Amino acid sequence: MNILVIGSGGREHALFWKLSESPQTGHIYAIPGNPGMGEMIDISVMDNDAILRFAKEKEIGLVVVGPEVPLMNGLVDDLEKAGIRAFGPRANAAEIEGSKSFAKDLMKKYGIPTARYEVFTEAEPARAYIRREGAPIVVKADGLAAGKGVIVAMTEQEALDAVDAIMEENSFGDAGARVVIEEFMQGEEASLLAFTDGKVIRPMISAQDHKRAFDGDKGPNTGGMGTYAPAPVMTTEMTERAVEEILKPTIAAMAKEGRPYTGCLYLGLMITSEGPKVVEFNARFGDPETQVVLPLLDGDLVEIMCACADGTLADVPIHWKDGAAVCVVLAAGGYPASYEKGHEITGIADAEAMGALVFHAGTAKKDDALVTNGGRVLGVVGMGADIASAVKAAYNAVDRISFQDAYHRKDIAHRALKR
Numbered sequence: 001m002n003i004l005v006i007g008s009g010g011r012e013h014a015l016f017w018k019l020s021e022s023p024q025t026g027h028i029y030a031i032p033g034n035p036g037m038g039e040m041i042d043i044s045v046m047d048n049d050a051i052l053r054f055a056k057e058k059e060i061g062l063v064v065v066g067p068e069v070p071l072m073n074g075l076v077d078d079l080e081k082a083g084i085r086a087f088g089p090r091a092n093a094a095e096i097e098g099s100k101s102f103a104k105d106l107m108k109k110y111g112i113p114t115a116r117y118e119v120f121t122e123a124e125p126a127r128a129y130i131r132r133e134g135a136p137i138v139v140k141a142d143g144l145a146a147g148k149g150v151i152v153a154m155t156e157q158e159a160l161d162a163v164d165a166i167m168e169e170n171s172f173g174d175a176g177a178r179v180v181i182e183e184f185m186q187g188e189e190a191s192l193l194a195f196t197d198g199k200v201i202r203p204m205i206s207a208q209d210h211k212r213a214f215d216g217d218k219g220p221n222t223g224g225m226g227t228y229a230p231a232p233v234m235t236t237e238m239t240e241r242a243v244e245e246i247l248k249p250t251i252a253a254m255a256k257e258g259r260p261y262t263g264c265l266y267l268g269l270m271i272t273s274e275g276p277k278v279v280e281f282n283a284r285f286g287d288p289e290t291q292v293v294l295p296l297l298d299g300d301l302v303e304i305m306c307a308c309a310d311g312t313l314a315d316v317p318i319h320w321k322d323g324a325a326v327c328v329v330l331a332a333g334g335y336p337a338s339y340e341k342g343h344e345i346t347g348i349a350d351a352e353a354m355g356a357l358v359f360h361a362g363t364a365k366k367d368d369a370l371v372t373n374g375g376r377v378l379g380v381v382g383m384g385a386d387i388a389s390a391v392k393a394a395y396n397a398v399d400r401i402s403f404q405d406a407y408h409r410k411d412i413a414h415r416a417l418k419r
């Protein structure tokens with residue numbers, strides 16, 4: 001079967017790599033891809049018609065959509081209409097990520113545990129609510145804001161300033177026409193991804209992301225500086241609770257609302273003293289969670305994804321390997337603020353020879369050299385019998401790779417190591 005991956009980041013490289021392993025896979029393409037995935041294809045992920053034409057011409061049997069924006073843009077809907085199998089939710093189901101107010105209202109209606117909240121379309125009532133509730137409190141732009149529309153305010157003034165930035169100064173454009181203001185939840189965060197065909201739900205192995213730029217979880221938020229799996233905070237009991245109290249009711253709720261959800265559902269969880277609560281839903285795989293989850297999948301990703309699309313997931317058991325995986329992101333110095341591009345990258349083959357997986361995120365080919373081309377440049381994944389040995393493997397591999405001004409966190413998996 002020929003396969004097409006949509007996207008160009010580290011997550012998509014990891015999907016491409018795992019899909020390539022399947023004995024069912026014939027030719028595999030990526031639009032637009034990156035140098036880690038071989039040949040790049042010059043089609044926009046937002047050009048549904050061009051993607052459809054490509055998929056027909058190449059006789060694609062499965063399209064896997066990586067990022068949220070093409071999902072929201074109806075790519076899966078259009079592929080389905082054309083009779084092409086696609087992994088991922090339709091646009092009306094991807095709304096669970098695309099609109100925080102939709103997600104919050106859904107959880108309220110169906111009793112799914114999450115932070116208490118109110119939605120506002122005007123600034124003055126939002127301010128009044130903040131003054132009434134006090135800090136700490138969390139202010140979120142409603143729409144897609146590339147992970148930047150969330151302000152965890154430790155003081156009332158910070159929260160009021162966030163309302164001004166989002167609603168009066170339009171810092172997040174249309175995404176800020178509405179704001180969600182919610183209760184601050186105390187606890188440890190974890191990511192739990194699940195495969196679903198709209199009826200059957202199969203959780204993946206848990207993971208934890210490191211969103212802040214600097215060691216000790218300090219500094220600005222980023223797209224993710226590293227991950228590890230499994231996350232010890234997600235004990236068997238906690239995972240079962242997340243499945244029973246969150247995943248099952250959410251998938252049932254989406255079906256009831258006429259928005260059947262298929263593909264990968266990403267739960268961003270806070271493990272509170274009362275149990276797991278939803279911080280956010282994503283309608284796709286996490287990045288860089290995917291880079292540690294898929295290496296631990298003991299099975300055929302093509303078979304699983306086809307079953308999700310075909311509604312036959314009940315027939316496909318899914319197994320996970322023992323052991324652990326750790327991903328360290330190598331970033332360009334300066335990221336997430338401004339950074340340079342075009343620096344030559346060396347040492348990837350050495351790192352791979354040590355058994356590490358190296359996923360490209362922001363790279364490009366220049367003449368015959370591989371150069372940096374983004375903020376997050378590479379995801380270096382080490383594996384081992386436990387988190388400690390996977391950490392060691394990942395950092396040993398990281399030490400082999402260099403480019404000018406390379407930056408990475410030195411403390412990935414610190415919470416798990418401290419246990």
Ligand code: AMP
Nearest residue numbers: 115138147150182183184185268279280
């Ligand atoms: P989100 O984009 O909704 O995942 O939020 C980004 C980050 O903000 C999360 O990963 C959390 O660290 C933090 N956050 C969001 N909502 C809350 C909340 N209600 N309580 C505490 N922290 C939160």
Ligand code: GLY
Nearest residue numbers: 209224286287288
């Ligand atoms: N790693 C967080 C995300 O993918 O949204």
